[in-house]
Amino acid sequence: MEKAYETYKDSGVEWIGDIPESWDSIKLKFLGYLYSGLSGKKGDDFRREDSEFNKHYIPFTNIANNFQIDSEKLDTVEIFENENQNDVKKNDLFFLMSSENYDDIGKTSVLKDELNNTYLNSFCKGFRLYNQEEVDASFLNYLLSGNIYRKTLSIEAKGFTRINLQMGKIENLPVIIPNSKQEQTQIAAYLDYHTQLIDTLISKKETLIQKLQEQRQAIINEAVTKGxxxxxxxxxxxxxxxxxxxxxxxxxxxxxxxxxxxxxxxxxxxxxxxxxxxxxxxxxxxxxxxxxxxxxxxxxxxxxxxxxxxxxxxxxxxxxxxxxxxxxxxxxxxxxxxxxxxxxxxxxxxxxxxxxxxxxxxxxxxxxxxxxxxxxxxxxxxxxxxxxxxxPEADEQILIYQNVEKKVKNNFEAIGSIQTSIQKLKDYRQSLISEAVTGKIDVRDWQQPNS
CATH class of the missing domain: 3.90.220.20 (DNA methylase specificity domains)
Structure with a gap:
């Protein structure tokens, strides 16, 4: 069972509450600055495969679906000649500023790889730290991905058909952070280890769901085309x-x-x-x-x-x-x-x-x-x-439906059970992140197991 810190103090932010004595609360804008994604691209008449303006960019789905930027999932876009200011750098954080649903708005990802000539999607904002010697980007990303920050950013978002988040809401966001970068890095390492274990288990369950779905689809496909x-x-x-x-x-x-x-x-x-x-x-x-x-x-x-x-x-x-x-x-x-x-x-x-x-x-x-x-x-x-x-004839249509329903009933129930299990794991993952990055548990003495 994880232990708590010895002493706590008021963070000064109502929705954050108490934080460890050695931690501070500071607005995000004092730790780094936001920069914009791509503002435009060349017209089709300019497009050619060998163009020097053909660059990689990070699609918003990469940020929405991944806690860490997947450098293998990049798109190609043709940029304006003056868009070098949008190059992404290692340890940059990315905010999804525009989305069609509240669940994705404000999601963050961190770039742990060095990518050359790579740009950011226009629905996103990049965040670059002023001093990487004092702030661990991975810790900050975990913090911003915790429950209280996800809920706060979702509340601040506005819109109907498309929900948007203003830059000022990000810049003035109060964040809590240990004074010691070593402590930040230790918390990030603790979460890297445990979230990887959880994510591996989730991935195995999702693979099983995919196989069950393929099985169900095969039953449906055969029934509606062959009877x-x-x-x-x-x-x-x-x-x-x-x-x-x-x-x-x-x-x-x-x-x-x-x-x-x-x-x-x-x-x-x-x-x-x-x-x-x-x-x-x-x-x-x-x-x-x-x-x-x-x-x-x-x-x-x-x-x-x-x-x-x-x-x-x-x-x-x-x-x-x-x-x-x-x-x-x-x-x-x-x-x-x-x-x-x-x-x-x-x-x-x-x-x-x-x-x-x-x-x-x-x-x-x-x-x-x-x-x-x-x-x-x-x-x-x-x-x-x-x-x-x-x-088919009406009677046969009903017989086909009844036969399929009978065959896929257990399939649906199995998928539902696994999905419930996955959701519990995701909830636990979020709870673990929130507990660690808000100082509710003290992991300074944690050591990664050898096995």
Missing amino acids: LNKNVALKDSGIEWLGEIPEHWEVKKLKYVVDCNKNTLADKYEEDFNINYIEIGNVSIDKGIEKTKVYKYSEAPSRAKRIVKTNDVIISTVRTYLKAITTITEEYNDYIASTGFAVLTATNITHHFLSLITQSDCFIDDIISKSVGVSYPAINASDIMNIPIPV
Whole structure:
């Protein structure tokens, strides 16, 4: 069991509370300075592979998804001639200043590698220490990643469709720090060791989930393209990505079996009318719908227009690679979805089979292949409606659904159990970081085990 420090004092910051006697509270701006990410890039007419202005840059996803910058996950961009001031340096910290969800805003990462001619994404700010002899960048990164700082930065963020964090909120952020850099480095080493153990375990569990998901997808793919009878005669569907289907099945464009965006929110409601809003970040093919928000009508995003009903299928038409696809359950009946979704209502097909076919790899891959754009690939709802799908007879559709549900039930339960376990590990990881970087535990005498 870890011990506490001998004596504590008031930090002078209400939300931080008491800190060890030998620690100080100081505003971040006195430890270093912020610098901006890329401000622009050359037009396509200038672009060529051997251009001297082709440089690496750190995408915002690298910061949002990694505690430490992964130097293998860099993109290439063509910069303006005068953008050398944005070169990143070893031990720089990076803040995600703009995001579509509050969970990511203010996230930090640290660069432990030396990268030459590498730049920062425009959604981010870099932070460079004035004196690396006095401040350990890894400790500071752990501190800013702790629960109290994550919550504080999230509260300071503003916006609806895109949430932004002002530079002043970062610069004036009070941070607590041991006077001794050796102590800072010791805390960082303690956390490096323990978080690596936790992350390794999480990674193994995530790999198991991936295998279970692949198993589930294989069951769905086989059922919606070949049916249940292994001996049934097959025919060429006429669709390259679909291949052969049972001889007695039909192929129909989606628009002949579903309605699209059937129910739309009226233009006028009472200002205090509450809207339960589903945005793209709330939806995934594996977890369904999570973390919806409630808005007053007068404050709701302009994209809050699509009324969804039980058994509707919603498909994201933007950033289609995210696979934001799910079937609406009774819990979300009459919720309002973003116009970034195509809302499909079964008409000449059972909602059971519609749910399965829209989860199949062949259907999703076709949507992604038809999407246009690089950063935000998108597809029109009309293009989705023209996608051909296999259509068995109604009775067979229901039998296929029931068979798949039976086979994947244990799969879903296993995935859910592992996801719960992963969340507990992540919560423990955050708790451990917060305890160490706020001085609740004293790790100055800790030694890394040999094994």
